[in-house]
Amino acid sequence: MSAPRIAGLMMISDTAAKDMIRKGSDNRGMPGFGPAEITDTELNNLVSWLRNNCGMGMMGSCPAPARPAGTEVKVDILDADPWYTDKGVDNTNDPYDDVRRVVLGANQYMTLTNTGKTWHTMTNGAVGKDSGFVGYAGKMGAGTGYYYADQATGLAAGCVRYQCKLHPYMQFEVCTSGNQPAQLTKASKNAIGTPAVGGSGEVWVNTQSQHESGSDTVDGAMQVINASNWSIKNYVANVGNNPHNAWSGKDGSGNTVTLTANWHDNTATLIDGNTKTVLNTKPVGAAAAHVQVSPGAVERWFVTIMGGVAVQEVDVSKLRAGQDPNVGVPIRGEFSPHGMWFCDDGDHFLTANTLASTVSLYSANQKKQQSFVSTGGVAPLATSVFSGYGTGGCTRAYSNNAGTASVSVYDINPTAGTIARNTTAIPAAIRDASGNLKLRDTSIYPVRWVHLPIQSPASPADATTHGRYMVTANKASFNVSITALDSQGTPTAIYTFPSGLGAHGANFGRKALCDSGNPNDVCYYAYVTNTFENYISVFDLEKVAASGVPGSANETVHLDGYGAQALCGQASCDVAITTFCPDCRSGAHAGDVPLQTTVTGKYTYLKEEVWLDPLQTDVKLDLDLKIDTGAQGIMVAPAPRPWP
Known part of the structure; x- marks a missing residue:
């Protein structure tokens, strides 16, 4: 695999580089990272590594990480469900042939590649494993970011649930050698x-995972409910990429519009509030999450950039x-x-x-x-x-x-x-x-x-x-x-x-x-x-x-x-x-x-704590939802x- 595309320091000082990493760029091409993601010590080490390894920093000039020893098992991160897939390459070891649950054999390691259009991670804080942000930030192409996880240091032993810490419903399981996944529960x-x-009025629902055919690579629709009789008044297809949250208001000409943030992308989509048709989609920032309009006579629109x-x-x-x-x-x-x-x-x-x-x-x-x-x-x-x-x-x-x-x-x-x-x-x-x-x-x-x-x-x-x-x-x-x-x-x-x-x-x-x-x-x-x-x-x-x-x-x-x-x-x-x-x-x-x-019959994998009252305790269940x-x-x- 070729070297990851990482920007070097070019003609800027270490102080300026740290400031840009913290704040991001004004043109939204590079998001900022706070201390919760990159500590001050890690930031110092990162800038030092960039300075010492990437020269004057043309794109792609940084060295690639060392590939682990052993046999590779490839796992892709997707914008659409099932979110993570091994494409069946582990079926020899996996008793359920489940693409959302990776079962590794001896001397195998995992390569996780983000094929989506925004950041995703592979994280389980309870066992101290976190890939960090992998992939796309608005400028690089999808499929650029990848992460190696070997069984000695990159993965926790046993069958462990990992999730994207930005999008926590995105989950998959990795079983290290000698371990087998448990049976699933549908609930x-x-x-x-x-x-x-x-x-009264209309209820707009972000059906974030919905698509119109099995060949859709991007999910997302909006459904509008007529609250007076609880019927579906409108179905708006192909809305952005995982439209997560929306708000309604007026544009500068007084037209009623709805703006939705596309959480698996760097975009927001505008919908005509009367005709219920998509008007346009444009970039606003990485992993755009929520939208709200300022109340009052003059409406202003804001989007959070998660x-x-x-x-x-x-x-x-x-x-x-x-x-x-x-x-x-x-x-x-x-x-x-x-x-x-x-x-x-x-x-x-x-x-x-x-x-x-x-x-x-x-x-x-x-x-x-x-x-x-x-x-x-x-x-x-x-x-x-x-x-x-x-x-x-x-x-x-x-x-x-x-x-x-x-x-x-x-x-x-x-x-x-x-x-x-x-x-x-x-x-x-x-x-x-x-x-x-x-x-x-x-x-x-x-x-x-x-x-x-x-x-x-x-x-x-x-x-x-x-x-x-x-x-x-x-x-x-x-x-x-x-x-x-x-x-x-x-x-x-x-x-x-x-x-x-x-x-x-x-x-x-x-x-x-x-x-x-x-x-x-x-x-x-x-x-x-x-x-x-x-x-x-x-x-x-x-x-x-x-x-x-x-x-x-x-x-x-x-x-x-x-x-x-x-x-x-x-x-x-x-x-x-x-x-x-x-x-x-x-x-x-x-x-x-x-x-x-x-499209029906779609299921996602989750492992979460569930209370079982007959046992008077909570248990972790492997769920198929x-x-x-x-x-x-x-x-x-x-x-x-x-x-x-």
């Missing part, structure tokens, strides 16, 4: 009917016209910004910086990060703001912590441009040792089991028939957590309700008619996507306070394979949802809305308050 919550009462250290403002009118849409240089901050949320003032916004485990406060008007703070947890992916409270609706905010099953609460001073984590406001009964909201609690009965909480928005301020709630989508525990908030946005109680497997995105839309029957009342549904199901789930916030007791949910989960055999003694069976979510309640889960399917639609982001048009 899916059985859908219930659609809600009895309609909603593969770097920046947020990028975008001119959607230029994007519509096929021009470079990037407004000025990237607004630099902490490393790996993912989810973002605006304050009511239309100026300040927050980002969750996943790999740095921090949250940043930005000023859009000043085009700078004003401050940042540790979350006190691990892997924040989303932020939200308790709108309508305090100065410009910019006083109380939240972020999830996927790695520690918690939510952090923040106090913001927009005048001073500061943000601080509040570790004392949460009641002790639902507060963890770090001062965060404790979504998971195995010390109570029934157990409150939450795994991988993701988006956690706070409900709009204008509801008249119910209180305010934070809705947290929990990726790997068949549930959502709905947290009651007092008048200052402080959590007071946690309710758990059933959801599909892979709960990820969450947003709010008005019910067509509140339970009071008064057309002047305002009440809300919460909408939640389920990545590993072919439906979204709907929750009625009017029903939360009067919901059933913990453990009263009567929904079911369908199992095939190992899990069914272990729990039911047969190859396939249905079990109670409380098997996996012991404290799931009845009452507020109003219904599941089916999505349109195209459907990824036909792969829904992740969700938005409502028109957007709820504070958006116009």
Whole structure:
């Protein structure tokens, strides 16, 4: 294999080189890397190596890494599921002939090549293995980046799950010589009917893994639900490359448009909000993740660039016209910004910086990060703001912590441009040792089991028939957590309700008619996507306070394979949802809305912790989960308050 294409130092000083590596380039061709990815010591060593080994640094002049001894087993990283594939080259050793599970023989090593269009990694922090960012940053060609992993030092012994730390649903397993993979379990919550009462407006769903034919090499579509009757109003095909998150608003001419960030690429795609047709796709930065529009009379559009250290403002009118849409240089901050949320003032916004485990406060008007703070947890992916409270609706905010099953609460001073984590406001009964909201609690009965909480928005301020709630989508525990908030946005109680497997995105839309029957009342549904199901789930916030007791949910989960055999003694069976979510309640889960399917029978591999109530413990299961639609982001048009 030829040498990797690495830029040398050319005619710049070591100090300038370090500054560029930290900040990235103004033209977005090279993302920046914070200390969470490259420590100061590693940065010094990197620049020294470049200086000593790459000369004046023409592209491709750096020496290639040494190839390990033994026989090569090639594994490709893909933008489309199944994400990682050995193409069957290990079938002699693999009893299941599963391309997502690499079974190595003696004297074999693995070459991992990124064939996709943005950064990907091979990471398992628990065993101390991390390839670092491999591959494409917007300038190099796909398939350029590669990584060698030998069995002595590059891989952990046994059968070990690795994932992309930017895109954690991308997982595969590597078994070192002498080890065999376990049998898989297929799991899916059985859908219930659609809600009895309609909603208002349109619900847009990022069906990130959907494609139109088996030959598609790039995944991604958008589905638009008519909330009044829960039908699929529009199916927008071929939207970008894994469109992850979107928002709706107006362009400079007053046209309604939707902008989506393509997480497996360096692009964003603009869709006409009326005709539901794709208008244009243009580069904005590596691993573009989330989009939001500033609330207020003048709408400004921003995209987080998770593969770097920046947020990028975008001119959607230029994007519509096929021009470079990037407004000025990237607004630099902490490393790996993912989810973002605006304050009511239309100026300040927050980002969750996943790999740095921090949250940043930005000023859009000043085009700078004003401050940042540790979350006190691990892997924040989303932020939200308790709108309508305090100065410009910019006083109380939240972020999830996927790695520690918690939510952090923040106090913001927009005048001073500061943000601080509040570790004392949460009641002790639902507060963890770090001062965060404790979504998971195995010390109570029934157990409150939450795994991988993701988006956690706070409900709009204008509801008249119910209180305010934070809705947290929990990726790997068949549930959502709905947290009651007092008048200052402080959590007071946690309710758990059933959801599909892979709960990820969450947003709010008005019910067509509140339970009071008064057309002047305002009440809300919460909408939640389920990545590993072919439906979204709907929750009625009017029903939360009067919901059933913990453990009263009567929904079911369908199992095939190992899990069914272990729990039911047969190859396939249905079990109670409380098997996996012991404290799931009845009452507020109003219904599941089916999505349109195209290519079906697609599955992805995950190995995650699952609670098994009959055993009163959690276990790690090798899971085989459907990824036909792969829904992740969700938005409502028109957007709820504070958006116009």
